[in-house]
Amino acid sequence: MYEQLRTYLNKVTSANISDEEFQFFKEAFSAKKLKKKQYLLHEGAICRYMAFIAKGAMRQYTIDDKGIEHIARFGIEEWWMSDRESLLSLTPSRYNIEALEDCHLLVATNEKLILLREQSPLFVKLGQTLDEKSYIASQKRIDVTISYTAEEKVIYLMENHPQFLHRFPQSMLASYLGLTPETLSRVRKQLLQK
Amino acid sequence: MYEQLRTYLNKVTSANISDEEFQFFKEAFSAKKLKKKQYLLHEGAICRYMAFIAKGAMRQYTIDDKGIEHIARFGIEEWWMSDRESLLSLTPSRYNIEALEDCHLLVATNEKLILLREQSPLFVKLGQTLDEKSYIASQKRIDVTISYTAEEKVIYLMENHPQFLHRFPQSMLASYLGLTPETLSRVRKQLLQK
């Protein structure tokens, strides 16, 4: 599990982390396994962990007052899952984070992360890179949700996250795009006929 | 203009920046004035600057293939405007950034920002804080655009950005929410009657 993290770190930072520096990561993160349908975080609770997905897939979602689920994001291997707002400010989270498959995670508390930032310049750099990227991605997604038609949204998903298409149920993909499962099904059919 | 930046820095970082450290900011940022309707960035161009708004208001928007404008974000005093993706990767931007009022800006090129990060720990910290906050805010906005009705969107705007309501034309507020101006007008009327 730690080896996956190490490979990932080397890849993303285009560096080769020393044993010494990686030792800090080992101290910060502990291994955690979740079976399918288990939760890393429940709505109303305070998010305690930042989790690195070594294996498996997860979703982060809200439930609205009509009881409808809305998927904020998916996570798969080499992605990070957490509610940063809750983790940082210790406020109750609006989100649920659920394992969609059996998962191998590496989790760290906020205290450990603060410590790690002091110990590892690479981790600070990684944090910057990730924050930038996720900010850019979410801007793009706002664009999509505001201005795209159902068909354009589906095309966006196929082009930007093809790996999601066959891994997650259509009903969840629909929710991720802000569509109903019926509409997604119809749009897919139309697109295939073209 | 620099005094506004200094006040802002002290406020956001809850520190009191030294003259010495602030000197690096002065070297990195240069003053730039934009009149209403002038542009900081045009679609297709590479974004050269990160801009701090000392005075005025701006909008960042895209134009879709039907020629319709979609507002990605507004910026007012003490906000930052830029297309980070374009600035960092030197790729052409999808965005236009326009002054909605006469603006006083402090702008820095990416090179200056990199230098500043080496010189000022406070700036690094500021960057982290901002990235976190804007990521959290854009997650919230995705929630809103995916799952809210027109009425709920308008309430969201009134609660989260009341300062926008009387400062920007309704047509732009509508675009920001992913609504038409007509719908926004009707929803406002309904809400006032309650």
Next chain:
DNA sequence: AAATCGGCTTGATTTAGATCAAGCAGAAGT
């Protein structure tokens, strides 16, 4: 003061996508 213009509202109509409802096929459990 008349004319032009931009921003907002209001009404009539249309439509994309939601909702409601039924049926089907593959996976999982007994």
Next chain:
DNA sequence: ACTTCTGCTTGATCTAAATCAAGCCGATTT
């Protein structure tokens, strides 16, 4: 092998919001 789920599709209907269209009002121009 036969239920029981669960997820997906398809059809019929409905509705929220878009579109189309006209008119209003205050600001700016001539």
